[in-house]
Amino acid sequence: MRGYDDPCAIARTLGLVGERWALLVVRELVFGPKRFSDLRRGLAGISENVLSQRLRELERAELVWRRRFAPSSTSAYELTERGRGLEPVLVAMSRWGADLPLPEGTDPALGVDALVFTLRATFDAGLAGGLDVVAHLRLGDDHFRVEVRDGRFRARRTEPDDAGITIATTAPILRSLVSAGGTLAKAERAGEITITGERAAAEHLLRCFPPPR
Incomplete structure (x- = not known):
């Protein structure tokens, strides 16, 4: 790993995760284990x-x-407890960089975990107010359990469960609804999103993520 010959804690941290792609690999594992192919x-x-x-x-x-x-003996990668300690670092980086312009030629589409991490970073407890909800978020073949409670947003990769709300859509449509001015009614009419369960709570949940300035 790269070294900087500098005893500063920042330099020592960069010695572990400063290589290209390293922190993005960590980002992909924040919400749960993933196989190499995933x-x-x-x-x-x-x-x-x-x-x-x-x-x-x-x-x-x-x-x-x-x-x-078990039972398939599928091999997957998972963050250790020390690795999970990088989550607040990534949240701070996401918030800091949210208003930066995209480099020319960059595909603006976000991957699924990148999008959910963006939700984690942009969640506004003030907009959530007293919202207390558990939702099953299905983005294509990817499933997440999303909880908002006590002004905090939590998400983890999971199989379909008994959450009171199910929101089924795609990553681009969800991104347009929470940060690009898309409207829920229009997306529903186009068949781009389906909401089952407590609709008012689902609508409130989707309003908890202010767009970048």
């Missing part, structure tokens, strides 16, 4: 070799570990 899907610009190298480096740094899940 990590590649979420990081469209990374090669297999680079992803393998970053995962090895993060494992050596004890930020990520690989485990097998």
